Amino acid sequence: MPLSSAPADTDFEDTAFTARQEAVLEHALSLLVEGGEKALTTAGLARTANCSKESLYKWFGDRDGLLAAVVAYQASKVHFPPESGATADAATFRTHLTAFATELLAVLFGETSVALNRLSIGQSNRDDNRLGRLLRVRGKQMISAKARALLEAGRHRGYLKFDDAEEAYQVLYGLAVRDVHIRLLLGDQAKAEERDLKGQAATAVDRFYKLFGA
Amino acid sequence: MPLSSAPADTDFEDTAFTARQEAVLEHALSLLVEGGEKALTTAGLARTANCSKESLYKWFGDRDGLLAAVVAYQASKVHFPPESGATADAATFRTHLTAFATELLAVLFGETSVALNRLSIGQSNRDDNRLGRLLRVRGKQMISAKARALLEAGRHRGYLKFDDAEEAYQVLYGLAVRDVHIRLLLGDQAKAEERDLKGQAATAVDRFYKLFGA
DNA sequence: CCCGAACCGTACCGTACGGTACAAAGCCGG
DNA sequence: CCGGCTTTGTACCGTACGGTACGGTTCGGG
Structure with a gap:
């Protein structure tokens, strides 16, 4: 539960999500991809991801927190592999x-x-x-x-x-x-x-x- | 009244607005600039521009039409001056x-x-x-x-x-x-x-x- | 087996906002 | 001066959605 241990509004600098949360965020992502912001409603996500709205609010605070979490989560997935021996010749x-x-x-x-x-x-x-x-x-x-x-x-x-x-x-x-x-x-x-x-x-x-x- | 003369949904290709409408659109623009989309509500614009919501809907159809009109209006203002003698030397x-x-x-x-x-x-x-x-x-x-x-x-x-x-x-x-x-x-x-x-x-x-x- | 924590599903509340209806006010041609 | 328009201001409706509450269920630890 990252949000309860941290002061909660620290822009997810450190955030690590549980597997369940990541699964939900993945659903959120797919909703976003195909429908844009409007398509990502708390009720809709809860239905899609088979979780309760209450959990969403417990995990992410509010809708903004959810959006931030989605961004943070996706960003955490992108990491360019370390270039090794890139300058050989x-x-x-x-x-x-x-x-x-x-x-x-x-x-x-x-x-x-x-x-x-x-x-x-x-x-x-x-x-x-x-x-x-x-x-x-x-x-x-x-x-x-x-x-x-x-x-x-x-x-x-x-x-x-x-x-x-x-x-x-x-x-x-x-x-x-x-x-x-x-x-x-x-x-x-x-x-x-x-x-x-x-x-x-x-x-x-x-x-x-x-x-x-x- | 551009919308009643044209088939209404033609993406404002020809649109020309009356002075009053342009004034309203200018207000809409300023609302947008400082508050983003959320700040541009029909009620808010009506209040800001001292016009009625009914006029807004009469002129622009619905909120989407209003947004499109704003974009079209601003685009109509941008025209690069014709380059003359640009290739002298x-x-x-x-x-x-x-x-x-x-x-x-x-x-x-x-x-x-x-x-x-x-x-x-x-x-x-x-x-x-x-x-x-x-x-x-x-x-x-x-x-x-x-x-x-x-x-x-x-x-x-x-x-x-x-x-x-x-x-x-x-x-x-x-x-x-x-x-x-x-x-x-x-x-x-x-x-x-x-x-x-x-x-x-x-x-x-x-x-x-x-x-x-x- | 039992307890509590987390979670699900659903039902519910409040509100903001899109859209409509209407009365009153200005404006204009005749 | 009058009748018909446009516009205004306000009041109203319906709904979608954020947020909360709660009973029921699963699951892990003792």
Whole structure:
């Protein structure tokens, strides 16, 4: 029972859920994916997941807590594998960079990511705005840190040349994602070429090297 | 009375609003900007704009129609000035391109744009999803068309080199916007440098030329 | 076997909000 | 001045949903 042991409103920094709770959150996630925020009602979730509303409120406090828990739970599932031996030589480094970009796109364009981004954005003009922060901190910042490490390693080995790793990462992000993410969020369908994540990542890395290659 | 003359559900393709209606929509917009979708209630808008709910429903049909009208109205206000003499020589063309990028950022990062994007995204997992389409067609596609024209002109004069204008534009978009847009949508605050739109646009164009300059 | 904790299912409450109805008030052409 | 419109303000209705209460059931420990 994470909520009763912690001071309860600490943005789920530490949260670990029980198996039952995770199962429920998984149901919540699927409801979100196919119906958006409106489809995730406490009664509906209780029915879908075969649990009682009372349990929901006991576990997550209120509906906002539930939403935050869903985001936190999904975020906890995403962890890029540690890049090992990524800088062996120039070619494998570039391969790893491309793989990273591919996985970035795969995460961003995945339907659960899209659903959660929609959810968080929809809530992001409220007083406190936990969801947006959660998604930024547990999502984007993790990835960005990973990316910076990779890029810095590349620079250290002389494969890349840049001043600010964060800035370089942002450029890579922009080259890979372009406006596809926002278009997906707005309900557009990805064009055929845009579904070829590896291809998209490859050209992005291509252009990235033209800008920051040593 | 636009709605009674048209078949009513035609996505406001032609819509023109009366002065009174525009005033009301302006109020709706300000409510949206500061409070998000939840803050835009029919009763609230009626009170704020000193009009009756009955008028709202007469004009816009239902709440969804109102939302669509807000989006359509705001979109109708955005029109990039026609670029004239943009291709006089290489330097002025580049200046115009930078100006375009700057204005793109200004629009995208403006608080009303952010509010409307949030609104549309929040609604974008509904059956029909007018808002997302509206925003894409009346917003992004207009801009993209403008950009393609500009870029093609540049290529024609030999300042740029690329195969697909759309693709080139997307790269420019990515270089300029990066992940700032989505971060703003998630409630993040733009960093100091990111508020220097001209600077951001300039470096973006800089990099763009490294990729597509002749 | 028994006790208590957790949990399920359901029924219930309060309220906020979308949508409608209506009386009173302004506005305008004749 | 009058009759017909649009608009306003208010009052009202129905409902969906967040949140709570409670009896019944399962399950693990003593």
